[in-house]
Amino acid sequence: MTTAPHALAVRAAALDAAAPLGHVRERFLLPDGVVYLDGNSLGPLPASVPPVLDDVVHRQWGTGLIRSWNGHGWWDAPARVGDLVGRLIGAAPGQTLAGDSTSVQLYNALSAAAALRSGRPLMVTDPDHFPTNQYLTDAVARRLGLSVHRVRPTGLPAFLAAEGDQVAVVGYSPVDYRTGELHDMAVLTEAAQRAGALVLWDLSHAAGALPVQVDDLGVDFAVGCGYKFLSGGPGAPAFVYVARRHHADWRPPVTGWNGHADPFGLHEEYVPARGVGRGRIGTPPVLSLLCLEAALSVFDDVDLTQVRAKSLSLTGFFLHCTDVLLGGLGFERVTPPEPERRGSQVSLRHPHAYGLVRALEDRGVIGDMRAPDLLRFGVNALFTTHRDVLEAVTCLREVTAKGAYVSAAQGAGTVT
């Protein structure tokens, strides 16, 4: 065991030397002494953000005042930033919009999708889907008098074979936020649509982390958040994608004045704007939106197939390190070993998950946990190194072997 760490260090160095995108790490202002493996929850600060925000605050808001709605392009920002995200998810321009939270976008998109398949009484979602997706599927179904069936992605084809003609909407995430398991978007999209249902993907854990091709796959709707792999800042605006073929017919229920066909005409009756633009609701949070725009410049000249290749190298090395270093310490590997079934994170199960994550944090290694017993480590190929991975697993080995984890009672209240 004494030679294993050295061999791993040599291997990490070799993998880092061979990996693409090494120069992109400089685009982030990462704090010294920190190994950050929680970019799948909150991306770190891109270097491009502070000067833009400074300009937005002082010159655009402070000096331009109300004139900046046109003079500095604030009014067009939801569409402009949406298209920047669209580029990362394989959406041609004019189908993606940035603004509001993922939850609000989900409510509007799920409602609109279900209404486009009226007469079909079922909505399908994943029992392992992030809670807000489940709550909003239930809320929309209740409102429209539909039922919700919770079906794991692996069981979807069989379920659809039996009851597919009853299904209005299938809403899934390509990446399980707890286990990091990657589902096949092409297979599931095709299965849902073959049954006549519409499909809504939540890309929160996929956008910016791996190549997604919503246009090519014929996805109907997608949403996602701006603050994970897009590094748009805490609570950055979300996005919604609506395939062009639905632009004439989709009807989001939250009809704010920004989504009116003629918003400054101040009409009494709502007439929806053309296309995805009717997904705009109220005035967007401009500071947060322009911060997201600035953050997206880290993707300039970045090839997402390289991002994916490096991400798989990082998670593969992570799993290798856990095999070598964490044996006999009570960990269970949760993330699938097969590359094609892995998102951009590694999850491990351990009864002291909470205390271990806290103990790692005290030593500068930041991951997170999900109740009750999952440790979650996200890699972001734009800045994570194989050396980071080795340092994290080595640290995890130390704190576990020493029993140096913080008990829940000691650390109550720290939840992220």
Next chain:
Amino acid sequence: MTTAPHALAVRAAALDAAAPLGHVRERFLLPDGVVYLDGNSLGPLPASVPPVLDDVVHRQWGTGLIRSWNGHGWWDAPARVGDLVGRLIGAAPGQTLAGDSTSVQLYNALSAAAALRSGRPLMVTDPDHFPTNQYLTDAVARRLGLSVHRVRPTGLPAFLAAEGDQVAVVGYSPVDYRTGELHDMAVLTEAAQRAGALVLWDLSHAAGALPVQVDDLGVDFAVGCGYKFLSGGPGAPAFVYVARRHHADWRPPVTGWNGHADPFGLHEEYVPARGVGRGRIGTPPVLSLLCLEAALSVFDDVDLTQVRAKSLSLTGFFLHCTDVLLGGLGFERVTPPEPERRGSQVSLRHPHAYGLVRALEDRGVIGDMRAPDLLRFGVNALFTTHRDVLEAVTCLREVTAKGAYVSAAQGAGTVT
């Protein structure tokens, strides 16, 4: 007429010398050479904002990373900032929440209010209400199978006498956003509630501009925006107020995970948080939210009765200046002359409204217009001076007399 300008200048100086809150102007970073009379659309930059945002970006996000959700109080920000707004609208702590846009807050609050009066088939709103209020009242009514009646505030008592027992919710603004007319919140709240209806006030043009007492008046629900008189920045988060007596029963339809009773338990079923907290939806835009929090410090030690007194002095002087300087130039005064019927703005009608506002802007006097023919000038007693007012009306006289206004054709596209 040659002596009138001098007399007005003397009067402006005397009024400014006598007015309270003169020292508060320094709390804003107003650009040189600009008379800003559009704080009712977008408040100017408070001096307190840049250092806070700098800290939020570099120290909290950049260095604290995910840890700042607890370490820097991000998670509690919606309630904390909500209470700061609550102080300005007469709400005891724990009833006001900041986040999302006014439109989204309206959708949730209108839906919840109507559901609390189920069995009553009517929703009442003002035909002169801001469009988003009308669109969302229509949307909520359609969803719940209700009808919408548009009744001007002056006609409300008569309408309620006839059909009050049919009315579920009355949704008004105390200030008409076009004319600046102030309606009596106490009278209308009492009338609606006597009929058994609930009342929802949109305080976008009142919060921070005049004393509002939602608790004392027994208001049921209120919403409002953060970027007008609260000067929270472009698209700053909105707020919602829910009277404590409704906390157990109100059910916002957009049920995001932030509003769950145990958000980090990651439960499959939605269980609403207690109180106003269930109004939280998704992850809030932290940068914009903390910017609003910083901006609200301009109200420290400010007495809203002084704000109101000074605002009335400013709008009164504005009307006086229009009488003296704008005679025979084609203007019609729209804002009521009686102080008790005036909000914190002056509106004038002129067939060349658009071109005049553009011409004023070219000369550093910033107001705005609302289609088709209203010029709108907001005063904010925290920074507007009587001298500003005189300068604006003098400039308006000059550009009108010279016919120096920009035609709509020349300036198409500038809409704010």
